[in-house]
Amino acid sequence: MLRLLKRIFDNLEEYLLVFALGSMVVYIFMQILFRYIFNLPLAWSEELARFTFVWLIYLGASLAVKRKRHLRVDAALLLYPKVIRPYVTLLGDLLFLFFAIVIAKETATLIHAITFVRPQVSPAMQIPMGLAYLAVPISFGLMIIRIVQNIVSFFRSNTINKSSASVNVIQK
Amino acid sequence: MSAALLLGGFAFFLILHVPIGIAIGLAVLVFMTLNPDVVPLRFLAQGMFSSVDSFPLMAVPFFILAGSLMEGGGLSRRLIRLASSIVGSTPGGFASVTVLACMFFGAISGSSPATVAAIGSIMIPAMVKQGYDIKFSTALTACAGGLGVIIPPSIPMVIYGVATGASIGKLFMGGFGPGLVAGGALILVALYYSHKFGYKGSDEKFNMRNVITALNEAKWALFVPIIILGGIYGGVFTPTEAAVVAVVYGLLVGLYVYRELQWKDVPQCLINTALMTGTVLIIVGTATTLGRIMTIEQIPNMIVQWLLSISQSKFIILVIINVFLLFVGMVMETLAAILILGPLLLKVVMQLGVDPVHFGLIMVLNLAIGFVTPPVGVNLFVACGITQVDFMSLSRNALPFVTALILALLVVTFIPAITLWLPKLLGI
Numbered sequence: 374m375l376r377l378l379k380r381i382f383d384n385l386e387e388y389l390l391v392f393a394l395g396s397m398v399v400y401i402f403m404q405i406l407f408r409y410i411f412n413l414p415l416a417w418s419e420e421l422a423r424f425t426f427v428w429l430i431y432l433g434a435s436l437a438v439k440r441k442r443h444l445r446v447d448a449a450l451l452l453y454p455k456v457i458r459p460y461v462t463l464l465g466d467l468l469f470l471f472f473a474i475v476i477a478k479e480t481a482t483l484i485h486a487i488t489f490v491r492p493q494v495s496p497a498m499q500i501p502m503g504l505a506y507l508a509v510p511i512s513f514g515l516m517i518i519r520i521v522q523n524i525v526s527f528f529r530s531n532t533i534n535k536s537s538a539s540v541n542v543i544q545k
Numbered sequence: 546m547s548a549a550l551l552l553g554g555f556a557f558f559l560i561l562h563v564p565i566g567i568a569i570g571l572a573v574l575v576f577m578t579l580n581p582d583v584v585p586l587r588f589l590a591q592g593m594f595s596s597v598d599s600f601p602l603m604a605v606p607f608f609i610l611a612g613s614l615m616e617g618g619g620l621s622r623r624l625i626r627l628a629s630s631i632v633g634s635t636p637g638g639f640a641s642v643t644v645l646a647c648m649f650f651g652a653i654s655g656s657s658p659a660t661v662a663a664i665g666s667i668m669i670p671a672m673v674k675q676g677y678d679i680k681f682s683t684a685l686t687a688c689a690g691g692l693g694v695i696i697p698p699s700i701p702m703v704i705y706g707v708a709t710g711a712s713i714g715k716l717f718m719g720g721f722g723p724g725l726v727a728g729g730a731l732i733l734v735a736l737y738y739s740h741k742f743g744y745k746g747s748d749e750k751f752n753m754r755n756v757i758t759a760l761n762e763a764k765w766a767l768f769v770p771i772i773i774l775g776g777i778y779g780g781v782f783t784p785t786e787a788a789v790v791a792v793v794y795g796l797l798v799g800l801y802v803y804r805e806l807q808w809k810d811v812p813q814c815l816i817n818t819a820l821m822t823g824t825v826l827i828i829v830g831t832a833t834t835l836g837r838i839m840t841i842e843q844i845p846n847m848i849v850q851w852l853l854s855i856s857q858s859k860f861i862i863l864v865i866i867n868v869f870l871l872f873v874g875m876v877m878e879t880l881a882a883i884l885i886l887g888p889l890l891l892k893v894v895m896q897l898g899v900d901p902v903h904f905g906l907i908m909v910l911n912l913a914i915g916f917v918t919p920p921v922g923v924n925l926f927v928a929c930g931i932t933q934v935d936f937m938s939l940s941r942n943a944l945p946f947v948t949a950l951i952l953a954l955l956v957v958t959f960i961p962a963i964t965l966w967l968p969k970l971l972g973i
Contacts, residue, residue, distance in 0.1 A: 390816055391819075394610065397603070397606075401607075405786050409781075426603050426606075427594060431823070433821075433822045433823020433824070433827075436819065444565050444566075444878045446560075447921065465561050465563040472574065476593060479587065482590070483591060508594070509593050
């Protein structure tokens with residue numbers, strides 16, 4: 374059971390992203406079909422696809438953290454000696470972590486304001502805008518978890534490398 | 546002062562190896578903390594949602610997905626057969642086939658690395674088998690793959706259109722002329738080297754019947770540009786809807802007509818698309834806010850004043866901008882460069898009377914060159930992945946082709962009509 378939960382959590386982005394992108398294709402394709410074949414333009418399809426799109430982008434960004442695929446100026450690393458390059462990237466990740474925390478916190482504050490202080494609803498579907506905005510703090514929250522996981526595994530593999538190096542020395 | 550703070554902060558975080566989109570966000574954050582009266586922090590939080598809550602921008606993941614489905618669906622192989630039946634028998638034929646096939650594939654896909662992967666995985670082994678040098682073949686394919694973004698549809702054009710407000714439809718049509726110029730330049734260089742090294746064409750003689758057979762086989766692939774461009778120009782659908790139609794069409798043809806795609810491959814295509822979308826479009830979330838602050842602080846005007854103090858000539862300023870963009874293309878992923886610099890530089894050149902669509906094509910051509918220049922050359926990486934040629938010698942072999950592309954860029958820059966004749970002819 375625990376193992377199943379861990380597998381789901383480890384692949385959370387993948388499941389959600391397949392669903393998000395797949396459903397976006399369906400919404401927009403339906404929009405075209407209804408307009409031309411049934412002569413019945415849909416009101417909700419574009420808005421729902423747009424809100425799903427925001428999820429797609431930021432969950433995709435979380436997946437990119439997990440797979441270490443974010444776009445960085447790698448040429449900048451040439452400025453540093455080889456040994457410290459991994460630590461520069463680590464510093465970059467810590468700054469990313471800081472940014473993710475600020476954005477998660479700020480968007481949560483914003484959602485609080487447009488839900489309870491001055492309620493806003495979306496034009497087409499009439500759902501609370503706070504619900505649509507949730508994509509940002511939740512995805513950045515997930516990114517925070519993934520960055521911390523990466524940092525932990527960075528230090529872990531570093532100590533393993535060092536200890537295995539010392540084992541080699543002893544064996545020699 | 547604020548320009549130095551924003552752009553200097555951005556550069557500072559890039560040097561600390563922070564991801565590009567996040568580096569922009571941090572620079573904005575620093576600026577906002579020091580100048581809370583100009584823009585409050587809430588502005589950035591709101592921008593993270595509102596700037597990507599955009600229907601036109603949604604064309605990006607759909608075009609990526611369509612390209613990925615069509616690559617797996619056997620459409621590329623049929624386009625290559627068609628190109629081969631037309632120019633395969635000429636001397637240096639295989640090199641010309643590669644460029645022509647990239648142009649065809651560019652017309653069904655909006656991505657440049659996808660074009661390299663789709664055409665290169667078939668054409669490079671074929672060229673090597675015919676006795677072409679493996680480094681030459683790999684370099685040629687990497688460069689020709691750039692045509693994928695110049696010939697419409699094109700993901701960078703969508704990004705440029707969204708970032709600057711230029712018409713995506715017009716940009717697509719504007720791509721045909723520059724695409725032909727760049728493709729022609731590559732074929733000329735390829736033919737010169739083929740002649741020099743004695744590379745031959747295929748043994749099959751040119752035969753109209755072969756062309757017709759290949760045309761018939763490839764017809765399902767050739768419908769894609771007709772549906773996309775015809776649909777947009779006929780006012781049947783928006784570019785985003787056209788991209789969705791391409792996705793559904795590519796899926797159906799791959800699954801049921803050519804039968805080379807299977808349902809079980811689809812989730813992987815979706816995940817890869819989402820990954821690319823996340824890495825590129827997170828930059829939109831922060832770059833839009835950066836752009837707004839720069840406008841508030843009148844930074845584009847300052848750049849115009851500075852450039853005009855160097856020279857009053859439109860062409861000299863365009864050359865300066867081109868050199869600058871080529872340099873940026875070397876070190877930065879180029880979609881990111883379009884997002885950040887597109888709106889800024891367009892404001893600059895529009896004051897000199899440059900057409901937004903023309904400037905868009907200048908930027909996209911720069912991007913196509915950035916794809917094949919080290920150290921950040923995505924096409925080179927993809928091509929290296931196919932043939933295992935080492936990166937540095939591949940970069941050297943790409944040099945003649947890069948030179949040809951730079952000449953094409955100059956021609957396109959100084960003759961606006963190459964870009965603008967087709968949109969004008971169609972009256973859009």
